[in-house]
């Protein structure tokens with residue numbers, strides 16, 4: 001194996017709960033397995049940074065199981081493209097890596113969903129998960145006044161975590177109506193562990209206002225945010241703060257699945273009962289298939305790992321457990337569905353694409369995402385549309401019809417490596433019939 005080439009029977013992209021579970025099953029079933037992740041840790045978003053701290057029991061169980069499984073971890077390795085069938089192109093500090101696979105499991109997770117409103121780009125405004133990650137990594141929040149806003153159960157978890165680290169939580173604003181949130185609470189009766197966790201968090205947050213049917217409309221400040229205006233649709237008020245943690249749930253990371261030719265259904269990767277996607281030999285598990293939390297990701301990952309290693313009976317034995325978590329996933333989606341008012345928070349001069357400075361007024365001139373991208377450069381900056389693309393989907397209903405590699409910002413050296421490889425092979429991009437991978441010409445644009 002050359003330093004830049006790796007060959008495995010099963011490659012898993014993503015070392016979060018879904019990827020870890022998939023890798024454990026496949027490796028324990030005797031396959032040669034690698035997990036590729038762009039971070040330096042195991043555990044994805046929910047268990048990130050835990051290696052330096054006491055592990056929660058569920059994380060400990062899966063991380064230890066992974067370490068015993070014999071699977072290889074290619075960490076600090078970002079998959080940027082799928083240049084040919086059976087091959088991923090990835091970046092590592094030591095140079096580009098070519099990772100060859102017979103079966104591929106995509107467990108790329110999700111990211112926070114940001115919706116633009118006047119002032120949303122001020123320093124001191126972060127996604128709740130992002131702020132939590134910074135704080136867990138040692139960024140000081142002690143004594144800081146934090147307003148937590150947006151939607152979803154993550155708001156409470158983040159407020160709890162920040163409070164433990166000494167932050168003063170001014171208030172929590174949940175955009176969903178109280179009735180829906182209470183209904184979701186009732187569905188937790190079927191998941192006693194989650195109910196107990198929610199009760200503990202609410203107890204620790206006693207005294208912090210948790211307002212439902214409330215959302216941010218404006219942030220103001222100078223070198224950083226100083227205050228946020230919130231509304232319940234009837235009246236508005238301002239709250240002074242040093243930090244605003246604001247996110248409207250999660251958006252799935254579907255760029256790599258799209259680059260591999262996987263079909264989407266309502267914005268998520270379509271999979272069959274075996275977690276198989278529409279692309280041959282490509283499976284998907286966890287948040288790209290639906291936002292259902294870590295337990296849902298774990299069971300989907302196990303099914304994908306068993307299926308990819310041809311242990312279908314073991315996979316099938318987990319279908320019932322997955323159904324329970326899919327019910328939970330549907331309840332989450334119903335309870336925290338975004339209200340229509342959030343589509344019109346931005347004014348004409350509010351930036352939607354903050355990388356390329358494209359305002360709402362400018363974006364309104366175009367008929368769709370592709371048109372807007374071509375003519376305004378929105379979505380072509382450092383985040384590659386991860387923030388504004390998801391926002392445009394909510395505001396305008398624009399879908400991402402296709403994705404162009406690289407799916408993450410890449411070094412020229414990596415792109416050249418594809419060109420060199422293909423010219424050595426006689427200039428033919430062996431895209432193959434099974435995998436609709438991008439041809440070389442797409443890198444030249």
Ligand SMILES: Cc1cc2nc3c(=O)[nH]c(=O)nc-3n(C[C@H](O)[C@H](O)[C@H](O)COP(=O)(O)OP(=O)(O)OC[C@H]3O[C@@H](n4cnc5c(N)ncnc54)[C@H](O)[C@@H]3O)c2cc1C
Pocket residue numbers: 013014015016017018019036037038039043044045046047077078079080107108109110111112128129130132133154157158250253256285286287288292293294297408
């Ligand atoms: C910022 C953030 C914070 C969160 N915090 C919490 C929390 O505190 N509590 C909670 O209950 N839930 C939290 N969640 C939700 C939780 O992370 C998910 O429910 C759960 O982790 C889903 O597991 P997963 O395996 O599907 O994805 P993830 O855990 O997201 O794992 C996906 C992994 O894939 C990697 N990856 C993606 N694309 C590539 C690529 N191209 N190349 C290489 N690697 C790649 C990512 O770096 C990541 O490590 C958070 C989510 C986010 C986005």
